Amino acid sequence: MPGHSSSWTPLRIALTVFFALDGFVFAGWVVRIPAIKAQTGASASALGLALLGVSAGAVVTMTLTGRLCRRYGNHRVTVVCAVLLSLSVALPPLTHSALALGLVLLLFGAAYGGINVAFNSAAVELVAALRRPVMPSFHAAFSLGGMVGAGLGGLLAGALSPTRHLLLLTAVGLLVTAAAGPTLLRHEPPLPPQRDRPAEGTARRPDRRTRALVIVFGVIAGCTAYGEGALADWGALHLEQDLHASAGAAAVGYSCFALAMTAGRLTGTTLLERLGRTRTVVAGGTTAAAGMLLGSLAPSLWAAFLGYAITGLGLANLFPVAVERAGALAGPGGVATASTLGYGGMLLGPPAIGFMADWFTLPAALTSVAVLAAVAAVVGALVGMAARRAAGG
Numbered sequence: 001m002p003g004h005s006s007s008w009t010p011l012r013i014a015l016t017v018f019f020a021l022d023g024f025v026f027a028g029w030v031v032r033i034p035a036i037k038a039q040t041g042a043s044a045s046a047l048g049l050a051l052l053g054v055s056a057g058a059v060v061t062m063t064l065t066g067r068l069c070r071r072y073g074n075h076r077v078t079v080v081c082a083v084l085l086s087l088s089v090a091l092p093p094l095t096h097s098a099l100a101l102g103l104v105l106l107l108f109g110a111a112y113g114g115i116n117v118a119f120n121s122a123a124v125e126l127v128a129a130l131r132r133p134v135m136p137s138f139h140a141a142f143s144l145g146g147m148v149g150a151g152l153g154g155l156l157a158g159a160l161s162p163t164r165h166l167l168l169l170t171a172v173g174l175l176v177t178a179a180a181g182p183t184l185l186r187h188e189p190p191l192p193p194q195r196d197r198p199a200e201g202t203a204r205r206p207d208r209r210t211r212a213l214v215i216v217f218g219v220i221a222g223c224t225a226y227g228e229g230a231l232a233d234w235g236a237l238h239l240e241q242d243l244h245a246s247a248g249a250a251a252v253g254y255s256c257f258a259l260a261m262t263a264g265r266l267t268g269t270t271l272l273e274r275l276g277r278t279r280t281v282v283a284g285g286t287t288a289a290a291g292m293l294l295g296s297l298a299p300s301l302w303a304a305f306l307g308y309a310i311t312g313l314g315l316a317n318l319f320p321v322a323v324e325r326a327g328a329l330a331g332p333g334g335v336a337t338a339s340t341l342g343y344g345g346m347l348l349g350p351p352a353i354g355f356m357a358d359w360f361t362l363p364a365a366l367t368s369v370a371v372l373a374a375v376a377a378v379v380g381a382l383v384g385m386a387a388r389r390a391a392g393g
Contacts, residue, residue, distance in 0.1 A: 008129060008190060010187070011190070012126060013180075014184050014187075015119055015126065016137070017176060017179075018115070018119050018176075018180060018184075019123075020141040020144060020145035021145060021172075021173060021176050022085070022115055022116065022119070022142055023142040024145035024146065024149035024169075025086065025089050025149065025172075025173055026112060026146065026149070027147070027148075028150075028153045028165070028166065029166065030153075031150050031153035031157065032092075032093070032157070033047075033051075035161075036092050036095075039093065039095075039162065040096055040101050041096075042097075042098035043098075047098060047101075049098065050099075050101040050102035052102070053102040053106040053109055054106075055347050057107065057110035057112070058109040058110065058112050058113030058343055059344065060110070061110040061113040061114045062339050062340045062343065063336050063337075064114075065113065065336060066117055066121075066331075066336030067333075068114075069117065069121050074119070074121040074122035074125065076184075078118040081114040081115035081118055082115055082176075082177040083173075083174065083177055084107070085108070086173025087170060087173075088104065088108040088111050089108060090163075090167050091104040091107065091108065092105065092108070092166065093163040113343070117332065119138075120138075120323050120335045120339060121331065121335045122184070123135060123327075124323070124327030125190050126190055127324055128328060132273070133273060133321075135320040135323070136264075136265040136317045136320045137269055139265050139268075139320045140265035140266045140268070143258065143262040146258075210329050211330070213325075213326075213329055213383070214326045214329055214333075214338060215337065215341070216379060216383055217323070217325045217326040217329075218322070218326060218339075218340070218342065219379060220379055221318070221322040221323060221326075221338050221342030221345065222345030222348075223318070223373060223376040223379075224342065224373075225319060225344075225345035225346035226372050227288065227292065227311065227369040228319075228346060229345070230349035230366065230369050231254065231311070232350075233349070234350065234365075235253055235295075235366075236251060236254050237250070237362065238296065238362050238366060241362060242361075242363055243298075243299075243300070245301050249301060252305070253301075254308070256305050256306075256308045256309040256312070257308040257309065257311060258312065259309075259312070260308070260309040260316070261312035261315060262316075264317060265317060265320065268320065271317065272317070272321070277325065278380055280317055281321055281376065281377065281380030281384075282384070284316065284318050284377070285314065286314070287311075288311050288314025288315045288370070288373035288376075289314070289370040289374040290314075290370075291307050291308070291309070291310025291311035291314055291370075292307065292311045292366065292369040292370035293307070293370045294306065294307030295307025296367050296369070297363055297367070311369070311373075314373060318376055319342060322338055322342070353365045356368060
């Protein structure tokens with residue numbers, strides 16, 4: 001029954017498990033990149049090109065996955081992509097050159113991009129059926145899975161070779177998929193009463209205004225993901241290089257950001273219920289902008305830690321809200337568009353920061369995160385004003 005949230009509880013739990021699995025597997029792969037670099041003998045530039053395989057595979061597949069979801073259903077595509085993700089993560093340690101690594105990472109990236117579109121699309125449908133803004137809780141599961149995957153990977157790095165470690169991830173991924181997959185396959189996708197299902201065999205074609213709004217929400221997602229990518233790659237270096245922190249203290253800085261983002265997502269549903277989507281985006285973008293100005297320009301290490309934490313809290317719910325709104329407007333195709341733009345922002349962040357750091361300084365370059373967070377806040381406010389005018393007119 002669409003009106004009873006308890007009937008959707010098994011489906012919500014299963015989707016949460018897949019979000020957590022995605023973060024767990026991806027983080028487990030990331031922590032073994034240095035060892036795989038040594039194994040392949042790749043230079044820094046060759047490794048960078050090989051790692052683009054993940055990005056290229058993800059971006060190309062995201063658009064295709066939207067069509068597959070419309071044809072076969074979000075649940076089936078999620079399960080298939082989870083299997084592919086679990087299998088493909090075992091391939092990088094089997095390579096012995098940067099070219100081979102790049103080729104297998106194309107497959108890994110394709111599975112990663114595919115599952116992100118599929119389970120976000122399924123989550124959008126469930127959010128609409130529940131009539132509660134629970135999207136941040138799914139992304140909190142992704143963040144928690146990533147933290148567990150990275151922590152476990154760090155513990156196992158000294159005890160297991162990359163081959164054994166990533167094969168263990170494969171085993172965990174397949175076992176989790178076998179446990180949670182049947183729930184997805186057994187449940188028909190929820191359809192709230194107010195949303196009409198298109199006729200069998202036809203695809204809903206959004207009008208020009210809807211497509212423009214989807215792109216706008218994609219821009220918000222991109223501004224958010226830019227900050228995530230920039231802090232992941234450059235945040236610790238800023239603390240070491242400019243504030244003379246030890247390697248351990250620099251790692252704590254990024255942990256402050258990641259923990260604050262996870263906490264923000266865990267409380268995101270309550271925040272959205274109290275403030276609404278527009279105010280949440282405006283408040284989040286403004287908070288992240290202030291936090292990043294503090295984090296990048298603060299003269300002391302503790303002030304920078306505080307700035308990183310404030311930035312994580314501010315950015316926490318922008319991406320989930322943007323993807324949820326894009327999906328509500330245009331279905332899996334909207335999720336695919338917003339996810340692609342968001343992922344593009346994550347790809348653009350690290351190299352853009354690098355170029356700006358060469359031209360100016362790293363602290364100055366990191367202020368671009370604050371600028372784009374402010375852009376997300378302004379765009380969110382303008383969309384909210386336009387929606388109010390449309391409702392009033």
